[in-house]
Amino acid sequence: MCSAAAATSVTKSNKYNYETLKVSNLTNYVFLVEINRPESRNAMNVQFQEDMRACFSELNNDPDCRSVVLSGSGKHFSSGLHYFLGFLLITHSCLDLSDLSFFSLNDLEPGRKSFALGKMIRAFQESFTVIEKCTKPVISAVHGACIGGGVDMVCASDVRYCSMDAWFQIKEVDVGLAADVGTLQRLPKIVGNESLVRELCFTGRKFLPDEAKEFGFVSKIFPDKEKLLAGAFELANVIASKSPIAVQGTKLGLIYARDHSVTDSLNQIALLNQSLLQSEDLIKAATAILKKQKPVFSKL
Structure with missing residues (x-):
């Protein structure tokens, strides 16, 4: 190696x-x-x-x-x-x-x-x-x-x-x-x-x-x-170390936005986040910030 x-x-x-x-x-x-x-x-x-x-x-x-x-x-x-x-x-x-x-x-x-x-x-x-x-x-x-x-x-x-x-x-x-x-x-x-x-x-x-x-x-x-x-x-x-849901959702949003209009891209990320905002990762990340700790996220 x-x-x-x-x-x-x-x-x-x-x-x-x-x-x-x-x-x-x-x-x-x-x-x-x-x-x-x-x-x-x-x-x-x-x-x-x-x-x-x-x-x-x-x-x-x-x-x-x-x-x-x-x-x-x-x-x-x-x-x-x-x-x-x-x-x-x-x-x-x-x-x-x-x-x-x-x-x-x-x-x-x-x-x-x-x-x-x-x-x-x-x-x-x-x-x-x-x-x-x-x-x-x-x-x-x-x-x-x-x-x-x-x-x-x-x-x-x-x-x-x-x-x-x-x-x-x-x-x-x-x-x-x-x-x-x-x-x-x-x-x-x-x-x-x-x-x-x-x-x-x-x-x-x-x-x-x-x-x-x-x-x-x-x-x-x-x-x-x-x-x-x-x-x-x-x-x-x-x-x-970041939320895999957040990171992978971000990549999907960036690639979609590159090839589509702003309006279409806003609709795409809204549809994506109406699901992702319900994830446990959001709570884990917010809690870790408040407690000044590193969050641990589950596998995706």
Whole structure:
């Protein structure tokens, strides 16, 4: 397990076993999910998308999970999606043995190949959207390279921290593609600067931590990976100490409000809170404040 968690009790979770992800249980209802393909700079293959969908769906339903830290093993967060590169290699008769599922595409005529690629793209989209669908807050802790699909992934998370050695790149334009799994849809709403977003997406240029923080893509920068993870764990523990009903209801409200009008969003949160206001968590929190104690909330 990474030494960065020295100040935090960490145990590998026996119920989360994936080929491309390493899941560990931290203290106080906090889980660490690491992309675990360091030999390929945590490139994202077809198996990765299946593991992501399964992992975050399970975390969403796990009463022992209240917050998640998302990181990458090795020297880099992620070098991005390789599904489109595999397709290009195969269609140009250069065999990419890392993903055998692409071989079958060459046997299809153009119309059917188009539909097959559409299904593949939507599957990858869901492998990041599942982070957003997970009601538990997800904190991305980025170090080293975060390229292409790595940017798509962290755009779907709730909080983004990075280390000083991190760098980001919306790379798809350099391989003749439009980013298709979340960056174009989420980044403009994160940053709020349409001009800058288009500059980054049209040029594929790198941007570094200071710039990322300046325009609001990340909220904190740490000197190195060890301190980055310690900071992410600290935040995750604070979140996990709060009422799970309040935190998860807040995430649902924020995501709904991002994509709907103010009026619709007010109606949505009113409907949600007419149930949540009846929760025991409200009484526990108020009582703890009066008694200057830390509240203890039941599993959700």
